[in-house]
Amino acid sequence: MPLPFIASIFFDGLPPWFPDPWLLLKASTAVGSVALTKWYTSGRTNPAERNLHGRVVLLTGGTSGIGAVTAYELASRGAQVVLLTRQPASDPFLVDYIDDLRRKTNNQLIYAEQVDLSSLWSIRQFATKWIDNAPPRRLDMIVLCAATLTPPGGKRVETEEGVESTFMVNFLANFHLLGILSPAIRAQPFDRDVRIIIPTCSSYIASPKLEDTTVLPLSKKDWTPGRAYAQSKFALMVFAKAFQKHLDAYQRPDELPMNARVVLVDPGFARTVGTRRWITRGSLLGLLFYVVFYVFAWLLLKSPNMAAQSILFAAMDSGIARVPGGRLIKECMDVDCARKDVDDEKDAEKLWKASDKLIEKLEKESALKRARQKKMQEEKEKEEKNAKEEKEKVEEIEALINKIKEGKAKEGQKKGTGKKKAAK
Numbered sequence: 001m002p003l004p005f006i007a008s009i010f011f012d013g014l015p016p017w018f019p020d021p022w023l024l025l026k027a028s029t030a031v032g033s034v035a036l037t038k039w040y041t042s043g044r045t046n047p048a049e050r051n052l053h054g055r056v057v058l059l060t061g062g063t064s065g066i067g068a069v070t071a072y073e074l075a076s077r078g079a080q081v082v083l084l085t086r087q088p089a090s091d092p093f094l095v096d097y098i099d100d101l102r103r104k105t106n107n108q109l110i111y112a113e114q115v116d117l118s119s120l121w122s123i124r125q126f127a128t129k130w131i132d133n134a135p136p137r138r139l140d141m142i143v144l145c146a147a148t149l150t151p152p153g154g155k156r157v158e159t160e161e162g163v164e165s166t167f168m169v170n171f172l173a174n175f176h177l178l179g180i181l182s183p184a185i186r187a188q189p190f191d192r193d194v195r196i197i198i199p200t201c202s203s204y205i206a207s208p209k210l211e212d213t214t215v216l217p218l219s220k221k222d223w224t225p226g227r228a229y230a231q232s233k234f235a236l237m238v239f240a241k242a243f244q245k246h247l248d249a250y251q252r253p254d255e256l257p258m259n260a261r262v263v264l265v266d267p268g269f270a271r272t273v274g275t276r277r278w279i280t281r282g283s284l285l286g287l288l289f290y291v292v293f294y295v296f297a298w299l300l301l302k303s304p305n306m307a308a309q310s311i312l313f314a315a316m317d318s319g320i321a322r323v324p325g326g327r328l329i330k331e332c333m334d335v336d337c338a339r340k341d342v343d344d345e346k347d348a349e350k351l352w353k354a355s356d357k358l359i360e361k362l363e364k365e366s367a368l369k370r371a372r373q374k375k376m377q378e379e380k381e382k383e384e385k386n387a388k389e390e391k392e393k394v395e396e397i398e399a400l401i402n403k404i405k406e407g408k409a410k411e412g413q414k415k416g417t418g419k420k421k422a423a424k
């Protein structure tokens with residue numbers, strides 16, 4: 001009973017087995033502070049819920065980190081999830097991953113389509129196939145979780161088409177994909193709640209102003225991994241806002257208002273592959289430090305599951321469909337952007353035009369390259385075919401000559417034996 005115990009403490013003091021109260025206070029303060037810090041850094045849990053049965057979701061980056069949690073949660077609620085992956089759908093690891101996801105979510109409607117976001121050609125191939133469908137395919141949600149970064153101290157990498165890879169995957173790929181899918185988004189019936197969810201990162205605040213740069217990727221001289229990542233996310237946010245305006249400006253044939261909403265989401269810093277690569281600088285020594293000091297990463301960074309909460313909120317909160325699009329969600333709440341120039345219409349127009357121009361130039365170049373390669377391949381195949389035919393002819397003639405020679409030799413032998421017989 002606590003009362004006799006309290007009374008005994010009061011009259012006789014603390015029992016000898018009781019720990020030092022100061023030590024107890026210090027320990028409980030330490031545990032309490034850790035628990036409070038962990039609770040604070042984990043962020044808010046998504047309070048919204050929505051049945052997603054029958055809804056079609058296109059998801060990039062669904063194979064890792066926050067995107068993987070998003071894929072799992074959306075599929076668990078019945079959505080048909082189309083994962084846009086760098087690998088072909090036949091890749092054995094991807095096949096296993098999808099099988100696993102189907103089993104865990106009890107949802108067979110999870111597929112993969114190959115879309116390498118570092119290739120404009122790959123994006124065009126998928127997106128044109130999607131929009132070429134008649135009647136237009138159902139599309140309820142696009143979640144653009146894929147992203148890349150170069151760890152600090154890393155080298156600037158260019159894609160095969162010659163674009164700096166951070167800018168390409170984080171911005172230009174999304175610009176290109178949404179640009180081509182725009183007719184499919186606008187063609188959705190009025191009563192369909194269409195959402196385009198674009199994860200961003202608070203590092204956008206450190207991006208150079210678009211007007212200070214040439215709008216397009218940073219020059220080699222100005223490039224650093226951090227600046228490239230920040231600029232790619234800032235450009236993505238400027239574009240996201242402009243894309244909402246582009247959708248809103250569309251006059252639907254039924255003259256009803258636009259039903260598609262672009263939602264920007266800042267998931268917060270999380271312990272994902274990308275963050276780990278950044279912290280460890282992509283080195284083994286860095287990885288060793290990460291493992292040794294993992295407790296700090298655990299304490300200060302969110303789990304991918306907690307980081308996905310704001311994305312899930314953007315996907316499921318019913319209020320989002322009732323307010324204008326182009327908003328930023330953080331910790332499952334509507335927040336203001338830290339930079340006002342995200343809404344700058346002139347910058348957005350410049351960015352849009354420059355990106356269009358860059359894509360046109362790159363696509364022309366890569367089409368020419370592909371045509372040249374195809375021609376070279378055809379010529380090579382033709383040469384190989386001619387050489388093969390030539391070889392076969394030579395072999396045929398040689399075989400014929402050999403047969404004639406053999407025939408003559410046999411005839412000679414016969415004549416020889418005939419003469420011998422006659423002589424006998």
Ligand SMILES: NC(=O)c1ccc[n+]([C@@H]2O[C@H](COP(=O)([O-])OP(=O)(O)OC[C@H]3O[C@@H](n4cnc5c(N)ncnc54)[C@H](OP(=O)(O)O)[C@@H]3O)[C@@H](O)[C@H]2O)c1
Pocket residue numbers: 060061062063064065066067084085086087115116117118119144145146147148169199200201202266267268269270271272273274275
């Ligand atoms: N983690 C954070 O702390 C944090 C903070 C703020 C914002 N965010 C944002 O949240 C989103 C998800 O981040 P994350 O950390 O979860 O990402 P992550 O674990 O690094 O995963 C990146 C995903 O992007 C895919 N990807 C990369 N390059 C691709 C390409 N060329 N083609 C197709 N797919 C490609 C990867 O596919 P593979 O599996 O094939 O590599 C992977 O699925 C990103 O937009 C990120 O900017 C993250």
